[in-house]
Amino acid sequence: SQQGEEDPQALSIQEGENATMNCSYKTSINNLQWYRQNSGRGLVHLILIRSNEREKHSGRLRVTLDTSKKSSSLLITASRAADTASYFCATGGATNKLIFGTGTLLAVQP
Amino acid sequence: NAGVTQTPKFQVLKTGQSMTLQCAQDMNHNSMYWYRQDPGMGLRLIYYSASEGTTDKGEVPNGYNVSRLNKREFSLRLESAAPSQTSVYFCASSERVIGGYNEQFFGPGTRLTVL
Numbered sequence: 001s002q003q004g005e006e007d008p009q010a011l012s013i014q015e016g017e018n019a020t021m022n023c024s025y026k027t028s029i030n031n032l033q034w035y036r037q038n039s040g041r042g043l044v045h046l047i048l049i050r051s052n053e054r055e056k057h058s059g060r061l062r063v064t065l066d067t068s069k070k071s072s073s074l075l076i077t078a079s080r081a082a083d084t085a086s087y088f089c090a091t092g093g094a095t096n097k098l099i100f101g102t103g104t105l106l107a108v109q110p
Numbered sequence: 111n112a113g114v115t116q117t118p119k120f121q122v123l124k125t126g127q128s129m130t131l132q133c134a135q136d137m138n139h140n141s142m143y144w145y146r147q148d149p150g151m152g153l154r155l156i157y158y159s160a161s162e163g164t165t166d167k168g169e170v171p172n173g174y175n176v177s178r179l180n181k182r183e184f185s186l187r188l189e190s191a192a193p194s195q196t197s198v199y200f201c202a203s204s205e206r207v208i209g210g211y212n213e214q215f216f217g218p219g220t221r222l223t224v225l
Contacts, residue, residue: 030210042114042200042216043153050211088152092210096141096160097168100152 005101006089012107019076021104023089024069031092032065032072036085037103043088046074081110111136114217116201122223123191131186131220133201140206142184143168143214144176146197153200159184161206191224198222 007022023032031050035043049056049065049072056063062075076083086105090098114135123129135142140161145153145168155168157176165176173195175187184203188195199220204212 033213040219042218043202043214044216045213048211048213092212094210096204096206096210096212097143097155097158098214099155100145102150102152 006087006104008104009102010105010107012109013079014109015079015081017079019079019083019106019108021074021087021106023072023074023101025072025089025091025099025101026070027091027093029067029091029093032063033090033092033098034061034063034072034074035088035090035100037088038085046087076106079106079108081108084108113137114201114203114215116199116217116220118220119218120221122225123188124225125192127191128187128189129191130188131199131201131222132183133185133217134183135201135203135215136182137203137215138181139203139215140181141204141212142178143202143204144174144184144186145200145202146170146195147200147219148197156186156199191222193224196222196224 033048034046037043047058060077065072086103088103089101117132143158144156154170159165159178162181177185201217202214204214
């Protein structure tokens with residue numbers, strides 16, 4: 001079964017706006033990761049946040065993690081048309097396995 | 111570096127046929143994974159190999175077998191394909207980091223249709 005559930009399932013915004021995606025999960029984790037998938041391509045790692053971290057930044061990306069609510073959010077600021085993709089959260093435990101969520105499809109209109 | 115490569119890119123099979131999906135990585139990673147992705151769903155783990163010489167079942171292993179041929183290569187075999195195995199298959203690899211703080215690197219995928 002899926003560990004992560006992303007919300008919303010789909011999001012459409014204008015270029016320059018911010019995009020926020022949320023992820024909820026069920027069990028305890030060591031880390032949570034976000035991946036991007038362009039249409040017809042493999043996934044690309046964006047950012048990893050450890051369970052003892054609350055916020056992390058990477059360029060235009062900002063990730064927050066609330067372990068008490070078992071949730072995370074990904075914020076993309078000043079979005080561009082090239083950000084159009086599906087975004088997945090994935091939770092990691094003590095093993096090297098990841099459990100992926102169902103994804104958010106982001107469309108950025110030029 | 112090519113990263114993670116997969117062959118073939120596309121494949122059409124008839125029900126009952128067999129085939130092997132090939133995956134290779136040139137990053138000297140210890141761990142390798144096979145996932146399937148179905149429309150509207152995330153990735154589901156089929157099998158993984160934590161290190162050379164070991165393989166373990168994931169969430170959806172039925173109907174599949176794997177071989178970790180060496181550190182670079184990890185193949186996925188469908189012995190008797192079924193329409194329910196129509197999917198996009200992704201191979202991934204990662205370093206084996208203590209505590210599981212590893213990012214995974216993905217191949218481009220194999221789009222498989224079973225008629």
